[in-house]
Amino acid sequence: MADTETGAVVGAATGTDTGADTGAGTHAGAPASLEVEGLAFAYPDGHQALFGVDLRIGRGERVALLGPNGAGKTTLVLHLNGILSADTGTGRGSVRVAGLPVAKANLQEIRRRVGIVFQDPDDQLFMPTVREDVAFGPANLGLRGAELDARVDEALALVGMAEFADRPPHHLSFGQRRRVAVATVLAMRPEILVLDEPSSNLDPAGRRELAEILARLDVTVLMVTHDLPYALELCPRAVVLSGGVIAADGATRELLADRELMDAHRLELPYGFARLDCGTCAPPG
Numbered sequence: 454m455a456d457t458e459t460g461a462v463v464g465a466a467t468g469t470d471t472g473a474d475t476g477a478g479t480h481a482g483a484p485a486s487l488e489v490e491g492l493a494f495a496y497p498d499g500h501q502a503l504f505g506v507d508l509r510i511g512r513g514e515r516v517a518l519l520g521p522n523g524a525g526k527t528t529l530v531l532h533l534n535g536i537l538s539a540d541t542g543t544g545r546g547s548v549r550v551a552g553l554p555v556a557k558a559n560l561q562e563i564r565r566r567v568g569i570v571f572q573d574p575d576d577q578l579f580m581p582t583v584r585e586d587v588a589f590g591p592a593n594l595g596l597r598g599a600e601l602d603a604r605v606d607e608a609l610a611l612v613g614m615a616e617f618a619d620r621p622p623h624h625l626s627f628g629q630r631r632r633v634a635v636a637t638v639l640a641m642r643p644e645i646l647v648l649d650e651p652s653s654n655l656d657p658a659g660r661r662e663l664a665e666i667l668a669r670l671d672v673t674v675l676m677v678t679h680d681l682p683y684a685l686e687l688c689p690r691a692v693v694l695s696g697g698v699i700a701a702d703g704a705t706r707e708l709l710a711d712r713e714l715m716d717a718h719r720l721e722l723p724y725g726f727a728r729l730d731c732g733t734c735a736p737p738g
């Protein structure tokens with residue numbers, strides 16, 4: 454688990470043990486990383502995207518946020534670091550990160566604590582070198598010199614990109630850029646790491662490498678994904694958001710074995726996983 458005094462995001466798991474067999478309730482008694490209560494939100498055009506969402510994620514949990522297109526997943530995520538806010542416009546309800554309300558007065562601290570890795574790494578990489586990109590956030594927090602260098606080195610090592618530190622990000626492959634984007638967020642030593650479709654557009658090897666990196670991180674994770682095998686592998690717990698409400702919350706394996714739930718919310722495992730509901734059958738691989 455992340456040491457909240459030092460904020461270090463150190464690897465805890467070993468090898469490729471992704472904890473997939475861990476029960477969803479393992480962290481039920483852990484202090485909350487994230488508490489969302491009665492969150493409702495309509496966009497300025499009047500479109501209601503969230504209708505009273507309640508969600509508690511314990512420190513160190515890894516949770517997949519699943520749901521069909523238009524379910525409200527991005528809208529929910531944008532509330533976690535105050536890009537959208539329940540206390541403005543038509544919003545209702547509250548979001549707290551490690552007990553701190555997501556509100557205008559706390560935005561700087563909240564954005565340090567909630568690291569969002571967006572789907573397109575090019576939205577997050579804009580400096581001449583990888584090192585400068587990863588240093589950008591901690592430098593904004595006031596870190597300088599050896600302390601800043603150590604923070605950058607640590608984050609790049611966590612994603613296996615140390616040897617690329619002096620390369621321009623635009624010379625890297627898409628998969629490498631995504632890993633650097635993860636490092637830019639880890640360098641802030643976040644309380645909670647939010648990943649938007651982390652496996653999208655990765656080739657099988659890149660997908661596997663990123664899974665191994667994510668499995669080793671010792672930080673609370675909320676992963677938005679349509680990649681159900683990825684959710685199953687990396688997140689013991691899943692939450693299904695559909696039509697702006699939470700339709701299910703439980704052990705990922707159990708939710709993905711519930712055919713009625715899956716059909717109702719347009720969730721589909723790829724061929725080969727079709728018999729997850731057989732109870733004694735294991736997914737391939």
Ligand SMILES: Nc1ncnc2c1ncn2[C@@H]1O[C@H](COP(=O)(O)OP(=O)(O)OP(=O)(O)O)[C@@H](O)[C@H]1O
Pocket residue numbers: 496497498500501502520521522523524525526527528529
């Ligand atoms: N800026 C906006 N203005 C008005 N409506 C919006 C806006 N952004 C999203 N919506 C609507 O809010 C609803 C939820 O959208 P959201 O992007 O949160 O869904 P999502 O679950 O992330 O979908 P996807 O899986 O396709 O990314 C959708 O009906 C969408 O059309």
